[in-house]
Amino acid sequence: MYHSGLEAPQGIWWKPVHGSEKVWATIAFAWCLVLFAMMPFWHLRGGQNPSGIRHRVDPVAFRTRVTEFIEEYKVGTDNQIPVVEPPPGSHIYLQGAMWSWTPVLRLKQGAEYILHLSSVDVNHGFSLYPLNINFQVVPGYDYGLRITPHEAGEFQIVCNEFCGIGHHLMVGKVVVVPSDDEQAAGTTVDTAAAAVATEGGSR
Amino acid sequence: MxxxxxxxxxxxxxxxxxxxxxxxxxxxxxxxxxxxxxxxxxxxxxxxxxxxxxxxxxxxxxxxxxxxxxxxxxxxxxxxxxxxxxxxxxxxxxxxxxxxxxxxxxxxxxxxxxxxxxxxxxxxxxxxxxxxxxxxxxxxxxxxxxxxxxxxxxxxxxxxxxxxxxxxxxxxxxxxxxxxxxxxxxxxxxxxxxxxxxxxxxxxxxxxxxxxxxxxxxxxxxxxxxxHSSQQINVAAMVSIWYMLAAFTVGGVVLNEKISRVAFVLYIMFISMASAHHLLVDPGMGPAWKIWNTSYFMYMAVFASMIHGFTVPAGIEMGQRLRGVTQGVFGWLRRAPWGDPGFSSLVFSLTIFGFVGGITGVTFGTEQINIIAHNTLRIPGHFHSTVVAGTALAFMGATYYVIPLIFRREVAFFKLAKIQPYLFAFGMLIFSIAMTFAGTFGVPRRHWDITFAGAPFQVEFSPTVDLVIGVMAVGGLIGILGGAIYIVITVVSVFFGKRLPEGESGLGAHGRGLPLGIIAPPRALTPEDDGEDLEKHALGTTPGTMILVIVFLAAFITYYFVNWKLLSIVWKIG
Known part of the structure; x- marks a missing residue:
């Protein structure tokens, strides 16, 4: 005899399951397996993964690295924020601080870069508009993401993690210039070589 | 004693x-x-x-x-x-x-x-x-x-x-x-x-x-x-209240104690890892950690919710059928007490929690899809449909039974109480869908000024965003009106509501300000009600629920893969 959820079941309640419940539970479980499998599958086949090269970094050291990076590749300023144009295939650095993104990045369409994100104070959120690419920027951690901008244009970096009273003022910029050089378009980062080159060049 | x-x-x-x-x-x-x-x-x-x-x-x-x-x-x-x-x-x-x-x-x-x-x-x-x-x-x-x-x-x-x-x-x-x-x-x-x-x-x-x-x-x-785990307290409490309201309002039964209890145990076992899906685009953890934990061991907690999402409506359907409401596939729903705020709250809570909150939550909580969702308005859009339209609404529905059963008073402004769940659910549904939609344009959550006045660079959101935010606000105002009505009803009932006579305060009490499940509780089932003929429908004992969950699954699969498609067109990153 059926009872409600308010009544204490008498005797043994470990009983065989209804046919329809069994069918639904099987379908639901199979769907959960698909949900699980999609993540490793996308690592193998998909182009967008949040894996990155992840390190702890001292915020002061990161600030120093960003300063060196700016000195090396600076081509001008935009609203008093330095603009850098690093070569395709290089490690590039973006610093989140209350309340600005530094520097402005000029990138080549179709080239691959390794974008290092970190914060020198509190948590920030990297949100690239209008693409809607979002990453958490945590002080003390360097998040190195391989990116390949495949379309030219101007993009804004919105901060989407609350970082204090000037949070809404924290807008940065990425400019992707159309590729005039087919070779640049095919450039990918040789991680080891690029790392050595940038480290060597800056120290 | x-x-x-x-x-x-x-x-x-x-x-x-x-x-x-x-x-x-x-x-x-x-x-x-x-x-x-x-x-x-x-x-x-x-x-x-x-x-x-x-x-x-x-x-x-x-x-x-x-x-x-x-x-x-x-x-x-x-x-x-x-x-x-x-x-x-x-x-x-x-x-x-x-x-x-x-x-x-x-x-x-x-x-x-x-x-x-x-x-x-x-x-x-x-x-x-x-x-x-x-x-x-x-x-x-x-x-x-x-x-x-x-x-x-x-x-x-x-x-x-x-x-x-x-x-x-x-x-x-x-x-x-x-x-x-x-x-x-x-x-x-x-x-x-x-x-x-x-x-x-x-x-x-x-x-x-x-x-x-x-x-x-x-x-x-x-x-x-x-x-995150505190939200799972909410889920477990809310699902318990679903079973409770189903019992009070239409005599919903437990199809199988084993299935429902195992599903609850899955919540305990797999929920503390759910913390991970807030950290999917964080620098501190690697992909293996992220996949392992977000899949909460192959989404076992999601599996549990999908089970409750079936067993609660199926219990309602079965309860109705056993009491003779057997017309067609959906007669049990059509002839349900829609004027009982406990029942309408239960149905809207379950539906919005599953269709909007559940589907968006699992989708955004996927390691890679999180890249196009993290910290945008998609996230609060998701949890307003789970915690507000789901949990809070279930609690509201329960309140209409707690007032007569525990406070032993009639529900004040009962006519308003009847429409309150409709207002609240409708408002919050519009609000959370619009909010989620605004998030797909990259509109950030927790942000004072999305015109970015005074910022060094201009960000021009598409005019659609203004429209969607306007829709969100209208939905929010309706929801807040529903919430305000709830508070007024509760406060007035508890402090000034008509007292039920001492000898007549439980189920079966009389009064104008009482939900149907109190005035005329569902008839108790007897062994004669165990209808073997119920088994004969092609879609099982609860065909209506079977159709509903298949619609749900279709919506889920569609939304999930549309998001993979949206992800695949952004820059290569990783």
Whole structure:
């Protein structure tokens, strides 16, 4: 005899399951397996993964690295924020601080870069508009993401993690210039070589 | 003992007066927190609606902090403590041992709440709900949270004490009812959650006074052990209330105790890893950790919710069919008591939680899809459909039964009470869908000014965003109206409502301000009702529910893969 959820079941309640419940539970479980499998599958086949090269970094050291990076590749300023144009295939650095993104990045369409994100104070959120690419920027951690901008244009970096009273003022910029050089378009980062080159060049 | 118990004349349930008092006091404080959270919701929303942009920047973030803490912590947990007393002392006919323990727990919770409220309103804790270090609030804020957590743990311990006493004194026979079982899983998850809370807030408190360092990533990891798991207390409590309301309103049955109980146990076993899906685009963890934990061992908690999403409506359908409502595939729904606010709340809570909250939550909580969802308005869009349209609405529906059964009064303005769940559900549905949609354009959450006035670079959102935010605001206003009506009904009923006569206060009571499930409770089932002929439909014993869950699955699959498609067109990144 059926009872409600308010009544204490008498005797043994470990009983065989209804046919329809069994069918639904099987379908639901199979769907959960698909949900699980999609993540490793996308690592193998998909182009967008949040894996990155992840390190702890001292915020002061990161600030120093960003300063060196700016000195090396600076081509001008935009609203008093330095603009850098690093070569395709290089490690590039973006610093989140209350309340600005530094520097402005000029990138080549179709080239691959390794974008290092970190914060020198509190948590920030990297949100690239209008693409809607979002990453958490945590002080003390360097998040190195391989990116390949495949379309030219101007993009804004919105901060989407609350970082204090000037949070809404924290807008940065990425400019992707159309590729005039087919070779640049095919450039990918040789991680080891690029790392050595940038480290060597800056120290 | 007899002096402290009253016997419900119809059900024969003995209700302990101490338990009643505990239920009342927690429910009252929960409602006050809901009021504070609701007023701040209105002001925050009228600021995000750029056409009005009401608050200045300081008060926007301050009231956003107030809104988060009051809704997600104070309202919900105080209400859940009331649910625990109901599910133990009332449903098990038990007395409440050691009432002092309960009072100490309540007092700690209240003192903690008041400290936190004071710190927030005085501008000493403008750190939002998550208070990510190294953003810093003044130390008493963290201490208030700690006291609240300790108080809650005490009440949870008290709940376990009541269960043990009920068992030892044989106040019930057989196993505990499913609703009590579900509430117990909520209590266990609460204990785990609050330990995470202690683990993160005690060091943070010491850090705020300069005694130690805290790693910001460690903070995010452990904080979400509190922040997300506490939402699973809500889920377990809400699902318990679904079963309860199904029983009260239409005599919903438990199809199979084994299935429903195993699903509750899955919540306990797999939920603490759910913290991971807040950290999918964080630098501190690698892909293996992210996949392993977000899949909560192959989405076993999602699996549990999908089971409850079937068994609750199927129990309703079966309950109706066994009582002779057998017309067609959906006759059980058409002939359901839609004017009973307990029933309409249950249906809307379950539907919106599943179709909007569940589908968006699982999709955004996928490692890679999180790249196009993290910290955008898609996230609050998701959790307003789970916690607000799901949990809060289920609690509202339960209130219409708690008022006559526990407070022993009629529901004031009953005609308004009948439409309240419709207003609230409809408003919150529009609100959360619009909010989620705005997030797909990259509109950030927790943001005072999305015109970015004064920023070095211009960000021009598409005009569609203005429209969608406008729709969101209209939905939000309808939802807030529904919430305000709920608060007015509750306060007026509890303090000024017409008292039910002493001898006539349980199920079967008469009065104009009572839901149908009280006036005319569903007929008790007898062995003769066990219809073997029910098995013959091609879609099983509950064909209507089977069709509904298949529609649900189709929506789920569609939304999930549309998001993979959206992800695949952004820059290559990784």
């Amino acid at each position: 007899s002096a402290s118990m009253r016997t419900c004349p119809t059900t024969g349930l003995r209700v302990d007066k101490t338990a009643e008092n505990f239920i009342k006091i927690h429910a009252v404080v929960a409602t006050v927190a809901l009021l504070i959270g609701g007023v701040s919701a209105l002001l925050v929303m009228l600021t995000r609606w750029q056409a009005i942009h009401l608050l200045d920047v300081v008060w926007f973030y301050r009231l956003l902090t107030v809104h988060g803490m009051n809704m997600l912590i104070f309202f919900i947990i105080f209400f859940e403590m009331a649910v625990l007393y109901f599910a133990s002392a009332v449903l098990l006919n038990s007395r409440v041992p050691a009432p002092k323990v309960g009072w100490v727990g309540f007092a700690l919770m209240l003192v903690g709440t008041l400290m936190v409220e004071w710190m927030m309103f005085s501008g000493q804790a403008d750190v939002l709900f998550t208070s990510y270090v190294p953003l810093r609030a003044e130390p008493p804020f963290y201490l208030g949270v700690i006291l609240f957590a300790v108080g809650t743990l005490t009440v949870v311990g008290h709940y376990f004490g009541i269960i043990v006493v009920a068992k030892r004194e044989k106040t019930y026979t057989g196993s505990v009812p499913l609703v009590t079982f579900g509430a117990t899983t909520a209590a266990i998850i609460a204990a785990v959650t609050l330990l995470h809370g202690a683990l993160v807030y005690i060091p943070t408190w010491l850090w705020s006074m300069g005694y130690m360092e805290i790693d910001p990533q460690f903070y995010r990891l452990i904080w979400w052990g509190l922040g």
